[in-house]
Every structure is written in structure tokens, then in C-alpha cells.
Amino acid sequence: MKRGRFITFEGGEGAGKSTQLQRLAARLKSAGQEVVATREPGGSPGAESIRDIVLRGDADRWSPVTETLLMYAARRDHIERVILPALERGAWVVCDRFADSTRAYQGAAGGVDMGLISALEIYVLDAVRPDLTLVFDLPAEIGLERAHARAGAEMRFESKGMAFHQRLRESFRAIAEAEPGRCAVIDAAKPIEAVESAVWAAVSDRLAVHD
Numbered sequence: 001m002k003r004g005r006f007i008t009f010e011g012g013e014g015a016g017k018s019t020q021l022q023r024l025a026a027r028l029k030s031a032g033q034e035v036v037a038t039r040e041p042g043g044s045p046g047a048e049s050i051r052d053i054v055l056r057g058d059a060d061r062w063s064p065v066t067e068t069l070l071m072y073a074a075r076r077d078h079i080e081r082v083i084l085p086a087l088e089r090g091a092w093v094v095c096d097r098f099a100d101s102t103r104a105y106q107g108a109a110g111g112v113d114m115g116l117i118s119a120l121e122i123y124v125l126d127a128v129r130p131d132l133t134l135v136f137d138l139p140a141e142i143g144l145e146r147a148h149a150r151a152g153a154e155m156r157f158e159s160k161g162m163a164f165h166q167r168l169r170e171s172f173r174a175i176a177e178a179e180p181g182r183c184a185v186i187d188a189a190k191p192i193e194a195v196e197s198a199v200w201a202a203v204s205d206r207l208a209v210h211d
Contacts, residue, residue, distance in 0.1 A: 004034075004087040005207055006128070008098040010175075011136030012168045014146030015188040016195060020136070021096050023196050024203065028092055031209055036086040039096040040074065044081040047074035059161075064110030071102050072120045079128050087128070099125060100133060100175050108171030109164050132206050134199060135176040138188040140165035 007024070009017040018039075025037040042051040054062065054070050062070065075098075086093050099121055106112045144165055176183040184202035188195060204210055 002090050004089070004091045004093060005131045006083070006087060007092065007094045007203065007207075008100065008130040008133045009094070009096050009136065010098070010100045010104070010133055010172055011186075011188060012138060012140060012143045012165055012172065014143035014150075015136035015138045016146075016192065017096050017136050019192065020134075020186075020195055020199050021094050024199055025094050027200060028094070028203075028209065033209070034086075034089075034091040036082065036091050036093045037095075038078070038082055038093065040078060040098055040101065041071055042074065043078040043083070043095070046077040046081070050074040050077075064106045064112045065116070067110065068102060068106040068112050068117060068120070071106065072124050075099070075102075076124045079125070084128055095130075098130060098133075100135075100172070103175065104168050104171035108174075109167040130182060132203065133176075133179075133183045134202060135172050135183050135185045136188040136195075137169070137173060137176075137185050140169050142189065143169075 009021050011017055021037060025035045028035045040047070041054055042048040050070055050073060054067060054074075083093050083095070102120075103114070103117055107114050107117050140162060144162070173185070176185045184206065186195060186198050186202070190198070
């Protein structure tokens with residue numbers, strides 16, 4: 001059986017990833033694909049339990065190194081129980097955040113040594129890597145304004161301050177620039193319909209899927 005495709009959605013807070021992921025999932029389903037829509041941290045029962053303790057509480061509840069280890073514990077469970085089984089049966093997996101978020105949030109913005117993150121990637125991700133990563137680019141101040149407008153219980157990272165979120169944006173842009181074959185930058189400041197069109201254009205062009 002042909003292996004499925006793995007698409008990840010990356011970017012700062014308030015970039016509209018979740019909305020666009022659901023729209024892409026619906027469009028892929030209408031094109032005849034089996035689609036698994038998931039998220040990180042979370043996506044499996046064990047990983048969702050970790051999500052509850054990572055995304056809630058004060059900004060300094062966990063150190064960046066502890067966050068990294070928690071994220072990778074959640075990620076491994078997610079890979080084992082959801083992502084890899086879906087890919088092996090030929091499904092398309094669309095995931096709201098993956099390993100690039102750890103590089104950006106805990107690495108570039110949080111100050112964790114990239115050597116630690118790279119080592120965890122080798123042993124935890126193994127061969128599970130995205131076929132396409134959509135990087136939603138948005139000025140940090142706009143993203144935070146959007147995020148606070150939808151404020152809920154999971155606001156720990158939103159409370160880390162503007163400088164943190166500006167570093168996040170720069171990191172995601174640097175990741176996309178370093179890996180243009182895998183990453184496509186999406187202008188998340190555009191209207192929802194325009195963003196949806198840009199997402200579909202990137203997916204259909206790079207992964208050869210059509211309505």
C-alpha cells in the first residue's frame with residue numbers, strides 16, 4: 001500500500017492555522033482521500049494529557065528545557081498511536097504544529113540548545129518527517145491580538161510577551177528559508193478565503209493532488 005502524505009501547519013499564535021487545517025482536510029476528503037486531522041501538543045489520549053499541563057498555568061511554570069522534554073514525550077506517543085499508523089495505511093495526516101514548533105518556541109525563542117532538540121528529533125521522530133510544511137506568517141502584534149480575542153484556558157505561551165513572539169516569527173521564517181523544498185510560506189494577514197486559496201495552491205502544486 002502506498003504511504004500517505006504528512007502535512008504540518010506551523011506559525012505563531014493567532015495565525016489561523018486551525019481554521020485553515022479544517023478547510024484543507026475537508027477539501028482533501030472531497031478529493032477522495034482519507035484524512036486524519038490532528039494537533040500538537042496532543043493528538044492522542046496520552047499526548048492530550050501532557051497538553052493539559054504544558055499549555056496551562058503561569059508563563060514560568062516550566063523551564064524551556066522541561067517544555068522540550070514534555071513536548072517530545074507527547075510527540076512520541078502521538079507518532080506511535082496516530083500519525084504513523086495513519087501514514088502506513090495510506091491516509092493523509094494534517095497536523096496543527098509538529099517538530100518545527102519545538103525548534104521555534106523552545107529553541108529560538110526559549111533558548112534551549114539546538115543540539116538537544118536535534119538529538120531528540122533523531123530518536124523520537126525516526127523516519128516520520130513532513131512531506132510539506134505550511135508556515136503561516138503574521139506580524140506578532142496582530143497574532144497576539146487575535147489570540148487574546150479568543151482567550152481561553154490555554155494561554156500560557158500567549159502570556160510570554162511581545163519579544164518572545166517576535167523571536168518566534170523570525171524563527172519560523174528562518175526555518176522556511178532554510179528548507180524551501182519542504183516549506184511554503186503563507187501570508188496569514190490576508191482574508192480567510194485568500195489564505196485558503198494559497199494553502200490549496202501549495203498542496204496541489206507540491207503534492208500533486210487535485211479536486
